[in-house]
Amino acid sequence: MELEDILRERDFRLTRPRRVVWEVLSESERHLSAAEIAEEVHRRDPGINVSSVYRTLALLAELDLVRESRLTETSTWEPAHADAVIHLVCENCGATRHHDAALVEDLRAEIARTADFAPSVIDVRVSGTCAKCPAPSTPR
Amino acid sequence: MELEDILRERDFRLTRPRRVVWEVLSESERHLSAAEIAEEVHRRDPGINVSSVYRTLALLAELDLVRESRLTETSTWEPAHADAVIHLVCENCGATRHHDAALVEDLRAEIARTADFAPSVIDVRVSGTCAKCPAPSTPR
DNA sequence: CTTGTTGCAAAAAATTTGCAACGCG
DNA sequence: CGCGTTGCAAATTTTTTGCAACAAG
Numbered sequence: 205m206e207l208e209d210i211l212r213e214r215d216f217r218l219t220r221p222r223r224v225v226w227e228v229l230s231e232s233e234r235h236l237s238a239a240e241i242a243e244e245v246h247r248r249d250p251g252i253n254v255s256s257v258y259r260t261l262a263l264l265a266e267l268d269l270v271r272e273s274r275l276t277e278t279s280t281w282e283p284a285h286a287d288a289v290i291h292l293v294c295e296n297c298g299a300t301r302h303h304d305a306a307l308v309e310d311l312r313a314e315i316a317r318t319a320d321f322a323p324s325v326i327d328v329r330v331s332g333t334c335a336k337c338p339a340p341s342t343p344r
Numbered sequence: 345m346e347l348e349d350i351l352r353e354r355d356f357r358l359t360r361p362r363r364v365v366w367e368v369l370s371e372s373e374r375h376l377s378a379a380e381i382a383e384e385v386h387r388r389d390p391g392i393n394v395s396s397v398y399r400t401l402a403l404l405a406e407l408d409l410v411r412e413s414r415l416t417e418t419s420t421w422e423p424a425h426a427d428a429v430i431h432l433v434c435e436n437c438g439a440t441r442h443h444d445a446a447l448v449e450d451l452r453a454e455i456a457r458t459a460d461f462a463p464s465v466i467d468v469r470v471s472g473t474c475a476k477c478p479a480p481s482t483p484r
Numbered sequence: 485c486t487t488g489t490t491g492c493a494a495a496a497a498a499t500t501t502g503c504a505a506c507g508c509g
Numbered sequence: 510c511g512c513g514t515t516g517c518a519a520a521t522t523t524t525t526t527g528c529a530a531c532a533a534g
Contacts, residue, residue: 212534215488216488216489217487217488217489217532217533217534218533219488219489219490219532219533220490220532221489221490222489238523238524239522239523251490251491252490252491253490253491253492254491254524255490255491255492255524255525255526256489256490256491258523258524258525259489259490259525274414274415274419275414278523279414290455292455292459292461292463294461295464301459301461303455303458303459303461305451305454305455307447307450307451307454308451310447310450311445311447311448311451311468312470314445314447315430315432315443315445315470318443319432319441319443320474320475321432321434321441321443321470321472321473321474321475322472322473322474323432323470323471323472324435324471324472324473325470325471325472326468326469326470326471327468327469327470327471328451328466328467328468328469329466329467329468329469330452330455330461330463330465330466330467331463331464331465331466331467332455332461332462332463332464332465333461333462333464334460334461334462335460335461352509355513356513356514357507357508357509357512357513357514358508358509359507359508359513359514359515360507360515361514361515362514378498378499379497379498391515391516392515392516393515393516393517394499394516395499395500395501395515395516395517396514396515396516398498398499398500399500399514399515418498485534486533486534487532487533487534488531488532488533488534489530489531489532489533490529490530490531490532491528491529491530491531492527492528492529492530493526493527493528494525494526494527495524495525495526495527496523496524496525496526497522497523497524497525498521498522498523498524499520499521499522499523500519500520500521500522501518501519501520501521502517502518502519502520503515503516503517503518504515504516504517505514505515505516505517506513506514506515506516507512507513507514507515508511508512508513508514509510509511509512509513
């Protein structure tokens, strides 16, 4: 379903700021901070204000079209993806990757069974060192 | 090892702000936001400034004595605990609990094996509904 | 046309910093 | 006593909000 349809379905309008923010997010293959999004949006249309970027991100998140992550210092945004997500964050270079793992579903089952808790979304964040980076010389 | 020793070992001093912040964190059985910590610290000693609270949190985090979580809107702090941690966050009442799960270690092994990535800390955040809260009437 | 949205500028909220005074070791 | 730390106030940084003008449907 298209962005426009999703919006219209809920009586929201497809405006230029919304289209551009969505394009920027869709075209990026990595997480972007609000500042980066605002910058790129502004590059594409200097007339679009930062506050519209924030308002759009909030709206798209509400519609489950984008997802906010707080993996690092600043929070970042990306198009929403399947429920179980593993984020691999390199402590050295900061790169963030996704990783599929069937085990997450096992985890969900275990929690549902043992924790008196009904899981909906599971987020896994793994800090570590990626292949490109040297192993930490002084492991803490 | 005591706080004082850990500090002294690295040529830091045990000061009143540091002691009180540490006490507040140690005595709490839940995550606290910086504002909550500052408030409680101030209650115990009105002379301690907010900026000292922030500086202390940064130092204690550096020493791996406390840990910052960004599970919800605002980031929260808690004494550092074992590596693999599962946080259960209730979408309804906001309560945060810890949960042990051996599966996390399986996950670590799988990532190490398949992802070209050396995991150090693994954080699992599970959103959902806790036993005390009604199931969401309109599941999204 | 009607009403949701925007741009702008100002406000809020959250955190950081410079610096002289202070106090731990 | 010396140097790491603090309190304070001001500066940053990040996000939010009120409101008149604007534009999507």
